[in-house]
Amino acid sequence: MLSRIAESLFWIGRYVERADGTARILDVHLERLNQMPRPVQRDVSRQLLGVMGSRPESEDFGLPELLEALAFDRSSATSIAGALGAARENARRARETVSGSVWEGLNTTWYGLTQHRKDVVGTYRFCHWVIERTAMVRGLSDTTMSHDESWQFLVLGRSLERADMTARMLSTRDVHASGLSWVNMLRCAGAYESFLRTRRASFGEQHAAKFLLLDRLFPRSIVYALSDAEKCLTNLNPAYQRVGFINDASRIVGQARTFLEFHQTDDLMLELPEHMERVQKACARASDAVSRTYFSQEAELSWVGEVS
Incomplete structure (x- = not known):
């Protein structure tokens, strides 16, 4: 197997799982974060971002910025959208190796990223949608490859x-x-x-x-x-x-x-x-x-x- 194909497949596995794991972590913290006073909310948002391996870009970092950083930022592989985009790009590079079903699953997921609101309720639904989509991609890879x-x-x-x-x-x-x-x-x-x-x-x-x-x-x-x-x-x-x-x-x-x-x-x-x-x-x-x-x-x- 060509090393570039092997590398793409390795990172497809990592990025899909990263999107799933980040969605699960964000989902379980959203409700409690939304109920906190603003100063506490900011401190907790910064700590949660640190656990996920990133640092806030500004001092004024709160819940809206956390949602953008962990859910919707397509330029960062730490976020859900960024990880799914990177998984799709790697699948495109390894198109001759991944099954058609896996490619279609990732491609459809990518185009569905823009159909969600970016507030707390929208992010909550977005996380559940991502958990379902990543489970489908994993199932397709296990059964069609x-x-x-x-x-x-x-x-x-x-x-x-x-x-x-x-x-x-x-x-x-x-x-x-x-x-x-x-x-x-x-x-x-x-x-x-x-x-x-x-x-x-x-x-x-x-x-x-x-x-x-x-x-x-x-x-x-x-x-x-x-x-x-x-x-x-x-x-x-x-x-x-x-x-x-x-x-x-x-x-x-x-x-x-x-x-x-x-x-x-x-x-x-x-x-x-x-x-x-x-x-x-x-x-x-x-x-x-x-x-x-x-x-x-x-x-x-x-x-x-x-x-x-």
Whole structure:
């Protein structure tokens, strides 16, 4: 496979998942933000933007500016619209590899971005629309593309971004002064019903955080996403070594997953910010390692004449 095609597929997976994760995070915070006094609203908006990896461009940054930055700004890949636009552009570059259904799904989504109001109510509906559209694109990619190398790169990007976005979502629980309730935290990840069926009678923020962090069967947990990324890396480079790992990305992802799974703590909530920062750094490092291994263009070779 050409490296440019592999890179486009990897970033399609990442950008679609980023749009979905940002929509979920923004959706769960919108109502509470709208009910806050203006000064508090500004402080919380700036903090929430910081959790998402961006900085406000001006001091006068409030809820309207947050909605523009995270939902509608097409010039930034941090926003929902920007991420979906970048996913569509990468799909256009890899048009011969992605299925027609995936391309049509992304293209139709792109043209539907302008049909939404940019106030709080409109953004709330926009987030739900994005969650539905990204779920459709993921389903189409899983059911209309051969599960070969091209699909592995797409799922690899999706898995790394999902681990990163779940970590960011968990990091937003302390943004509000009163804290994000564990119910909203689970609903943000679409995990509420699955959590109830798993825990039955045990409730609380520590149980909810542990579920989203460590559950091996829930697709949006960090451990599940990292395990998926490991499987993709193994399938892409199945070379067997008796000692160590030949792939830097496999080593980084594996270390992050095993640390979470085997780390014992008496107070998970106290250590949660440290864990989330570690996961985000691991995802960034793994993405860089994948780029170096599969996407970086080799130095141009120059012909050298025979030495007599």
